[in-house]
Amino acid sequence: MRINARPLALAYRPLPCVRYMGVIQPNIRTFSSTWIKYNKEQLASTINKVTPIAKEELKPLTTETTTEKVAEQVAEQVVTKAPTSRIGKFIQQSKDLIRFYKDGLKLLWTNNKEAKALKLKVQNEGYELTRREFQLIHKSKKDMIKLIPFGCVFMILPESIPLLVMYVPGMVPGTCLKDSQIQKxxxxxxxxxxxxxxxxxxxxxxxxxxxxxxxxxxxxxxxxxxxxxxxxxxxxxxxxxxxxxxxxxxxxxxxxxxxxxxxxxxxxxxxxxxxxxxxxxxxxxxxxxxxxxxxxxxxxxxxxxxxxxxxxxxxxxxxxxxxxxxxxxxxxxxxxxxxxxxxxxxxxxxx
Incomplete structure (x- = not known):
């Protein structure tokens, strides 16, 4: 059985005849660069719709077993009241975000130190990396490249970081991204x-x-x-x-x-x-x-x-x-x- 096959190439030049089923076709036809389209929106008639991802289940909170610790936690919850005004909520959210990004930067620095130690171990001892360690080195390298622009924004105008995450997520280190932001x-x-x-x-x-x-x-x-x-x-x-x-x-x-x-x-x-x-x-x-x-x-x-x-x-x-x-x-x-x-x-x- 013969199957007519026209050559597929991205160099855009006539190619030798293609043999799929053991039979060479003598006719050669040039593959046009306009035949394959990647980014034209008008060509895509149907695109699979993505259903919303199920929310992650909340992990149960752990409490201390002693009565005094529980009492202290209850007292702190009674004294600390959530802000009700818009300005108060905004200030509280800004504080939480700054705290989150500080923790992310600390984790980035810790990962970088561990990655350097692993590299020295490989060079000096011939150590074979596990996949987790290989991924740690790779991610740490990427995050350190992003640290300079992200750090400048964090020091000058930390309130604008959520916009940076929203519109330019590639400039944000992975340790400073929430799971919901990664999913988006x-x-x-x-x-x-x-x-x-x-x-x-x-x-x-x-x-x-x-x-x-x-x-x-x-x-x-x-x-x-x-x-x-x-x-x-x-x-x-x-x-x-x-x-x-x-x-x-x-x-x-x-x-x-x-x-x-x-x-x-x-x-x-x-x-x-x-x-x-x-x-x-x-x-x-x-x-x-x-x-x-x-x-x-x-x-x-x-x-x-x-x-x-x-x-x-x-x-x-x-x-x-x-x-x-x-x-x-x-x-x-x-x-x-x-x-x-x-x-x-x-x-x-x-x-």
Missing amino acids: TREKLDKVRQLMSANVLKSAERIEGISPEDFLSLSKFQRIAKHYAYDFDLSRIDRAHLSSYCRFMGINRIGTQSILKKRLEDYMNYLDQDDKLLLKEDVDQLDLKDLSQAVEERGMRSVDLDQENMRRGLKYWLSLTQPANPEHKIPAGLLVFSRMFLLNANYKPRH
Whole structure:
């Protein structure tokens, strides 16, 4: 059986004939750069609606067992009254936020000291990091870069930090973000990804031989990678598509072509190191927080998705990035491109 397949490339040049089912088609057709759209809102006709995330259950408060401690707590609650006026509430909220950000900065400094100690241990003793320690070093490095602009705002006008968190969350260290703020950032990124995924799927309808099912099959995916690895090399992808790739993966998409290429390479190298550590640990043992972060960083959906599907998706990712045969490893550019097809994929259990 023959399947007509037109070449898929992001270098925008005629490619050799593609063979999916063992038959080479003699006709060559040029792939147009206008066929795949990433950011055009008018192309996205339907986008999956995200249902509100259930509120986290409140943890029960712990009290001291002695009667005197309980009495002191009750007395403090009676004496301390919550402000009723708007100005009083605003002042109280500002104090609470400043206290929260101070604690966050202290935690950031503590993490940085621990990260430095781990780096010295690796250099001097050849110590092998666990995934938790590797993540600590990575997050500490990112937070320290954000510390200078955030610290300036905190010292000059601390009341404006909530606006900074709302509009520029990328400038805020992770230790100074609440869980609800992290969740809102993920929901915002998910909406962007849904739009881009819808545009790519609609554009790909004109191309024969490529569909989400092709990327869901490990054997078919490796066959696509074998034919198009050269074209999906990051050095051959133009700036517009590199910017879209960065946007989809949730990293800064502003810069020249060389800057975007280096930024995306560094990010994919980080994921590759993290993947190696994930293989040493059991993915099934990851808690919901670590699991959500892992799939989110890899361009997969973590909003309004059951844990089992996220675990299966993460295992499938590891089979692509850390195969038994290194020659079957999927190129970084094609790996990111496949995320746009598989954003809402239902990963089936592997037997």
